[in-house]
Amino acid sequence: MLVKELINSDLNVTIAVKKSDLFDLFNEFTAQKTALETALKKSETNEVYYSPAEVAKTLQVDLSTLWRWEKQGYLTGVRVGGKKRYRQTDLNKILEGK
Numbered sequence: 199m200l201v202k203e204l205i206n207s208d209l210n211v212t213i214a215v216k217k218s219d220l221f222d223l224f225n226e227f228t229a230q231k232t233a234l235e236t237a238l239k240k241s242e243t244n245e246v247y248y249s250p251a252e253v254a255k256t257l258q259v260d261l262s263t264l265w266r267w268e269k270q271g272y273l274t275g276v277r278v279g280g281k282k283r284y285r286q287t288d289l290n291k292i293l294e295g296k
Contacts, residue, residue, distance in 0.1 A: 247276070247283035257292065 204211055254261050264284075267273040273292065275282045 246286040247278050248286065248289065250275075250282055250284070253284045253289060256289065 201213070204213070248256070250261055250264055254264055257263075264273060264275075268275055273284065274288055275284055277283070
């Protein structure tokens with residue numbers, strides 16, 4: 199039986215896994231997660247999105263500053279996959295001083 203079949207079955211089983219196999223699985227999961235996050239940053243229009251932490255670091259401001267800028271309308275955040283993100287085009291305007 200394949201592992202997937204065991205998981206989907208009603209059997210009560212114990213599986214022994216080697217540490218190296220867990221490490222390989224973790225690395226594979228991490229690589230897939232990174233690929234998904236990279237894909238998330240690109241929309242259908244190839245817009246790039248950044249997390250609040252990335253924006254704060256880039257602009258050298260505190261997260262509270264981003265929040266205040268949003269309240270003032272200076273910066274607009276969007277929800278992507280339920281998480282707050284900022285558009286590259288909006289950041290470019292700030293960096294260009296517009």
